[in-house]
Amino acid sequence: MAVIEAEDLKRTYKTSTGTIRRKTLEVEAVRGVSFEVGEGELFGLLGPNGAGKTTTIKMLITLLIPTSGFARVLGRDVVKEPREVRKRIGYVFGGERGVYERLSGLDNLRYFAELYGVPGREQRPRIDHLLDLVGLKGREQERVEGYSRGMKQRLHVARGLLHDPPVVFLDEPTIGLDPVGARELRALIASLTAAGKTVLLTTHYMFEADALCDRLAVIAQGQIVAEGTPESLKQLVADRTVVEIETYGVDAESVDRLRGIPGVASVWVEDRDQAQLVLVQSSRGLELTQTLLGHLDGVRVGRVAAREPTLEDAYVSLVGEGAD
């Protein structure tokens, strides 16, 4: 039986503009998302900012009511049985918000243990265990406002696990963390499925999804554009080659010229400080490097390299095509 089920979930936001002549706009954040997550699975929802990941997760954890469609967690309807769903899930989101900064980590955990119905006698051992697990032992008496971002994030994780939920939702949990902190947190996330929990993780870090997820869905502009294991998604671009061209001051017109070259599947530009890295995917076997450079006439070019496609390239391709 699927632990998390989402079927044709849609969510529209209404926003208004103007003061006197007010206009109401409708924004479709999620446009018919369907997926299932099995017991003990770590399922990733991968997508760029604004793709609809957080809206989807908020519908699943009962904080938002879907405009249409339905979702169940452990067989409980997230709209009709929100309290039953909440008892069985843990929710962790990224960033520094969501904790009471003027109080200590221990105060926060005690309060939330009470809210999550952890019996009084079990609270202290449970909190001690979680402080150990997230590496905050010895710092629990300090006010949260003095914690680093990573410590606050680990406090979030401890809060989400207080009632030992069988299902855990993690919304971009490593966002803004330093590499060491992010690595430690990923190890902690991996240990959750080892403990038998079902995890839904949203992220826009490809390597994170690749390293952690059993299966993942790529979401772009509110729709799932691909679903499968990281390996199967990599296969989507297995017949392609990626050329990386470091440029300085490449403009949109030049990028459009590259897109028009026969055999080019997609072009993506990443800003790297002063430079821009132009990533060109093309059919395997085609030697396009000289042609590409010829179309960048007048643009200062640095390093040029060809390589095998990665999951990130599959993602770029999917999101790019989803955007088109």
Next chain:
Amino acid sequence: MSSARLLVIGWLFQLKMQWRDPFTGIFAVLYPMFFATVAFLMFRVHGGATSLLYAALGAGVMGIWACVSTTSGSAMQRERWHGTLEVLVASPSPFALILLPVTVAMSTIGLYCMVATLLWGRLAFGINFSVVHWGAFVAAVPATVVSIGCLGFLLAVTFVRYRTAWALGNMLEYPVWLICGFLVPLALLPGWVQPVSWVLAPTWGMNAIRQSALGGTPWPDLALCVGLGALYIAVGVLVLDRALAAARARASLSLT
């Protein structure tokens, strides 16, 4: 039992957090002295120890109401800003049991205003604090505190639903001083105002405190104060689930 435990722990948690808020601290220390000074200077014109004690008690309850009206709205907005409102709503506990301790903690901090007002009156203006019915007074003060907290709870329900409703709390601060007779006897107000006064628990709490201190029959007023407080909770609980469902439908639990 678990509900009572949640209420008490929530109340202690909120008290601890509020005391660490510099704004609340300054508010709690300065406002009672400000209110008391204005009240004493006004009432001193007509002299009389009784009228000064009348003013002192009114100023004390003003402080309790000021704490609740201004901070219950901002407390909900603060929960939104800090991203904790969603975390609270996402917990399986009934939200009424989470929200009520927030506003009762605010009114408890307001209780300090009553003590500070009476002390300030004694030290700065030489007002002799004498109480006719100590038993009723000791019952009336906490009952008024809790009832004002319950009124704050009813207001906070709207603050949960509407992001901008916190401004309403600030707007209500001054009218309630007048309507509930904290400084001016209700008999001096226009007749059409009085029905509004009757449905506000602070009116009856104020009467009960004054009647117990200055002499009179405080118990009927006290019963009305407690009864209205209970009614606010009942209405708040009934409305809260709808308010939360509306907030989930309109995505107003968070700022983003």
